[in-house]
Amino acid sequence: MKVNYKTTLFALLFFACLLLSCVLWLSLRTVEIVAVHENDNHSYILVKNFPLTEQGKINWWLKNKKMLSVTYNIPKPTQDGFFTVIFWDFGDGYKETDGYDRLCFEDMKPPRNCIDKNSLMSVVSSKNTGLYFRLDSGKYYIKESGNMEKRKYE
Template structure:
């Protein structure tokens, strides 16, 4: 093996180590709940450092749902048991409305009462479907045996 090939191999190895280290740092950061808002129909949780993978998001919810209930009183199921909790990335913080595409909260005084819409995860529960986890990549449903399977909407139009 020539010296040039050894240098290239070492560079590739070091680059791989740096990328792996960065991915581990990103995936192991603790989630920070910045704020919780409720509009009577949905609970909105503003977060920083939310897990990147669908499995990570679901596992985080399962591990922290009791803490969220204790600390923030969410979810707040209706009489029929229905609820929806939506997790939004907090991003650059609260902003003024742009009149178009920001999510604004009525429980805060303007002008800084909006965020950019960047939903990363939601949990909903209904009498008909049970619990559904929604991510960018799909919907998942816990089963009675504890498994979590990808949920499919299979409708047949005739």
């Protein structure tokens, strides 16, 4: 059997370009804020097209925290500075409660006032811990110097 190296090289180059195009497209999508729900000092932001990487999610917050404050009045810290902002994947949209594991919002009328629980990132600030980000692989703390420290879950 004779191997045609030009055909093989072309196929590999084509798939590499296709993969690069997909990664580029995914990274350049605009984050869409679908809705914001609040409960005291907790804010729940429902999003589509949130960044895929943990660093991308943190960078998105850092770049957009002023816009969130101006547009949505988020975060809403308590007197001692505590707040939590949780970004949820809007996924397939609002659904009816399953009576078990969906997050339902009291500021909406049932039956379609719930979403599947798919948390993308939490941003938390308190007097004791300072600002940190909760992500799948651990917590990222912002130190006073501005540097970030990652602590894995135990």
